[in-house]
Amino acid sequence: MRRITRPSTALIGAAALLGLLSVNSAVRADDSVGSVTQVSGSAQIQRGGATLAAQQGTPVKLHDEVTTQPGASVTLGFADGSSIALSGNTSIAIEDSAMVNGQTVPSRVTLINGDIHTIVPDKTTGQQHSIEVNTANSKATGPAPN
Known part of the structure; x- marks a missing residue:
């Protein structure tokens, strides 16, 4: 030495x-990948065995499970301008993340049950893509591919 x-x-x-x-x-x-931007009614975040109330501004982290109660809704916002809105009686899990322009955002979200509506901005055209998914149906809308 x-x-x-x-x-x-x-x-x-x-x-x-x-x-x-x-x-x-x-x-x-x-290690947050986003935050709660809107909440109506009762929603929770399961994180490492603990249950947190989902309130406006609450960080959302990798491996969190977000659940809304019947009649509730919550919107999660992310650094890339995308968002996921959960309707009542819905659960999602933030499974994986990626770096986008130096910021961590979710790259894989699992719909456990219920309905979500997500908005994803297209950085090249400035238009937004909308995706609606529930456990029975799915629909994607947005600008036509070039």
């Missing part, structure tokens, strides 16, 4: 290591 004899070299090395540790901790501390 090599011994550092110059205090300035040791200080710079320690500062660099602490800087790397704090950057990694910050990245891990905020």
